[in-house]
Amino acid sequence: MAIETGLIAVGAGLAVGLAGIGSGLGEQGIGAAAVGAMAEDPEFFGKGLLMTVIPETIVIFGLVIAFLLMFMFMGA
Amino acid sequence: MVSILRRLRRTKVRDYAYISARVRVMRRSLIPADEYRKLLNMEFNEIIRYLEETQYKKEIDELTHKYSGVRLLEYALNMNLCATYNKLVRISSGIPRALVTEYLRKWDVQNIKSIIRGKLFGFPDEEIKESFVGAGEYKYEDLVALLSRDTVEDVINALQGTPYHEILKEVGTKPLSEIEDELDKLYYTRLLDIRPESEDVRYLLEFIRMEVDLKNIKTILRLKVEDGTYDEIMKSIIPGGYQISVDEARKLANMSWDEVMRGLESYWFWDAISEKVKEGAPLSILEVYLDKYWCNTVISKSNHYPLSILPVLAYIILKKVETDNLRIIARGKLEGVPKEAIEEQLVIV
Numbered sequence: 001m002a003i004e005t006g007l008i009a010v011g012a013g014l015a016v017g018l019a020g021i022g023s024g025l026g027e028q029g030i031g032a033a034a035v036g037a038m039a040e041d042p043e044f045f046g047k048g049l050l051m052t053v054i055p056e057t058i059v060i061f062g063l064v065i066a067f068l069l070m071f072m073f074m075g076a
Numbered sequence: 077m078v079s080i081l082r083r084l085r086r087t088k089v090r091d092y093a094y095i096s097a098r099v100r101v102m103r104r105s106l107i108p109a110d111e112y113r114k115l116l117n118m119e120f121n122e123i124i125r126y127l128e129e130t131q132y133k134k135e136i137d138e139l140t141h142k143y144s145g146v147r148l149l150e151y152a153l154n155m156n157l158c159a160t161y162n163k164l165v166r167i168s169s170g171i172p173r174a175l176v177t178e179y180l181r182k183w184d185v186q187n188i189k190s191i192i193r194g195k196l197f198g199f200p201d202e203e204i205k206e207s208f209v210g211a212g213e214y215k216y217e218d219l220v221a222l223l224s225r226d227t228v229e230d231v232i233n234a235l236q237g238t239p240y241h242e243i244l245k246e247v248g249t250k251p252l253s254e255i256e257d258e259l260d261k262l263y264y265t266r267l268l269d270i271r272p273e274s275e276d277v278r279y280l281l282e283f284i285r286m287e288v289d290l291k292n293i294k295t296i297l298r299l300k301v302e303d304g305t306y307d308e309i310m311k312s313i314i315p316g317g318y319q320i321s322v323d324e325a326r327k328l329a330n331m332s333w334d335e336v337m338r339g340l341e342s343y344w345f346w347d348a349i350s351e352k353v354k355e356g357a358p359l360s361i362l363e364v365y366l367d368k369y370w371c372n373t374v375i376s377k378s379n380h381y382p383l384s385i386l387p388v389l390a391y392i393i394l395k396k397v398e399t400d401n402l403r404i405i406a407r408g409k410l411e412g413v414p415k416e417a418i419e420e421q422l423v424i425v
Contacts, residue, residue, distance in 0.1 A: 028089055030093070030094075034097070036101075
C-alpha cells in the first residue's frame, strides 16, 4: 500500500512537473517575442500577456491529472 | 532524446523571437507605400517638414541649426540609418547579434571606400562626412578620426592590422575601381566563409549568395551597357553567387546584350524583369525591378522563417530602401525632375 501511494504521488508530481517544463519551453519564445514587441510599442502588453500564458493551459491539464490521481486512487 | 535535447539547446528560440518581434514592430514605422505618392507631390521643404513628423524627427531637429537643404537631408538620413542599424546590434544577442554585426560590415567597406576616393580626388571633408554611415565596426567618430589624417597613405597606415590593409596597400599601383571591387569581394568572401553549422546560419548564407547574384548581374549589365570588356567584367564579379557562379558569369560576360537578356531566363530573378526586358526597358528600370523583387523575396522568406535572422535582414534592407527612396524624391524635386521620372526610380514594396 505504501509503495503504491508513493508511486501515485510520484506520478502526480511528474504530471505537473513535466507539463511545467513543456509549457516553459513553449513560453520562452512567446515571452521573448512579447517583450520584444512591447519594447517597441507598449500597446502590445495585453496581447503579449495573453499569448504568453496560452501554453500555461498545459500545466493546468497536468494539474488536473495530478488531482485525479490523488483523489481517485490515493483515497481508494 | 539526446538529439532532441541537442537541437533544443542549439536553436536559441528566445534570441530570434525577441529580435524578430521587435523588428516586425519597427517595420510598422517605415514609410508606407501610399505615402510616397503624397511625397511625390510635395516640394523639397515640405518633404523635410513631413520627415519631421516621422522617425527622422530627432535627426532633423538636431541638425537643422547646422545644415540646410540637401546637406541637412543627407546627414539626417544617414544618421537615422546609422542609429537604426546600431540599435539592431544593441537589442540583439547571441548568434543573431554576431550575424547582424557581420552583415553590417558592409558599411565599413562603404565608408573606407568613401574616405579613400574622397581623399584621392580632393573632395572637401564635409562632403565625405556626409556619406558616412557608422553602422559597422567603425563608428562615426572613428571615421572622422580616419578622415582627419592628412594623406591617403596615412589613412591606409591607420588601417594596418585590419583585413582591408592588404588590399588598400595597392592604392596608387592599381586602379581605384579594382581596389573597390577587391574590398567588396573581401566582404562577401568573409561572410560566405562563416561555417553553416546551424539552420539559421544557412538562411543567412543563402540570402548573401542571392545578394551576390544581384550584385553580379547588375555589374554584368552595367558593364555591357558601357561596352566593358570581358576582363573588366570578370574583375568585378564576386565569387560565391547562388546561381551566378564565376563560371556562369564567364558565360554571360562573353555574350552580347541580347544574348545576356535571353540567358537570364533561367535565373531566379527572371520573373521580376521578364516583362520589362520584353518592353526593352533601360537598365536603370531593370535595376529598380530587380531591387523590388529582391525586397519582396526577402520579405516572403522572412515570413516563412520567422525564427531566423531573415526578418532582421529584411528590415535592414527595407530601411535602406526607404532612405534611398527619400533621397531620390528629395533630390529629384530639388533638381526639378518630373514626378513620373522620379516615381520610376523608386523601389516601393
